[in-house]
Structures are given as structure tokens and as C-alpha cells.
Amino acid sequence: MAYIYCALLPFWCCFYFKLTRALALLIPGVAHATLTAFIAGVVMVGLYEKVNVDEVANHAKFGVKGLIIVVLLTLGYKNLKKPELKSSVWAAMLVLTLSNVLIAYIW
Numbered sequence: 271m272a273y274i275y276c277a278l279l280p281f282w283c284c285f286y287f288k289l290t291r292a293l294a295l296l297i298p299g300v301a302h303a304t305l306t307a308f309i310a311g312v313v314m315v316g317l318y319e320k321v322n323v324d325e326v327a328n329h330a331k332f333g334v335k336g337l338i339i340v341v342l343l344t345l346g347y348k349n350l351k352k353p354e355l356k357s358s359v360w361a362a363m364l365v366l367t368l369s370n371v372l373i374a375y376i377w
Contacts, residue, residue: 294360295353315327335374339370342367345366
């Protein structure tokens with residue numbers, strides 16, 4: 271359970287940063303880290319099939335998580351060069367990221 275709190279720590283710091291700052295910007299590292307997580311997920315799913323031959327992978331879970339990451343990537347790269355990040359986009363990215371963490375934990 272402690273790793274869930276460690277995973278959520280950046281979001282709470284980001285939330286505090288959003289509240290204390292008048293102009294919200296999207297740091298390019300956020301979009302690049304999401305792309306890295308997507309590539310790592312695709313590689314791990316491919317390796318899971320080869321390493322665990324006797325087990326069946328839950329492809330529905332991987333598909334839902336992949337779709338969420340693709341939406342996050344779209345939102346991130348679309349708003350990367352904008353001078354200000356809208357609150358609705360920021361909230362959508364936060365909700366999608368938290369839902370992705372919850373899907374990994376619960377499903």
C-alpha cells in the first residue's frame with residue numbers, strides 16, 4: 271500500500287504547485303515521461319507473453335490502460351507549447367493518471 275502513496279506524491283505536489291501559481295505551464299518532461307511509460311508498457315506486455323507461456327495475459331486491462339495513456343499523450347503534446355494550461359485540461363490529465371493507477375491496483 272505504501273507504493274500507492276509514493277505514486278500519488280507527485281500529483282499532490284503538482285496540485286499544491288497549481289494552487290500556489292497563477293500561470294500553469296505543462297513541463298515537457300511530463301509528456302516525455304508519459305511516452306516513455308507507454309513504450310515501456312508495450313515492451314513489458316510483449317515480454318510477458320514470451321516469459322509466462324503458461325499464463326494468460328489480461329489484454330483488456332492492457333488495452334484500457336494503453337487507451338488512457340494515448341489520451342494523456344494527446345492532451346500533453348497538444349498543450350505543450352501553449353503559454354498557459356487550462357484548468358480543465360489539467361484536471362482531465364490528473365483524473366486520467368489517477369484512474370490509470372487505480373486500474374493497475376484494483377483490476
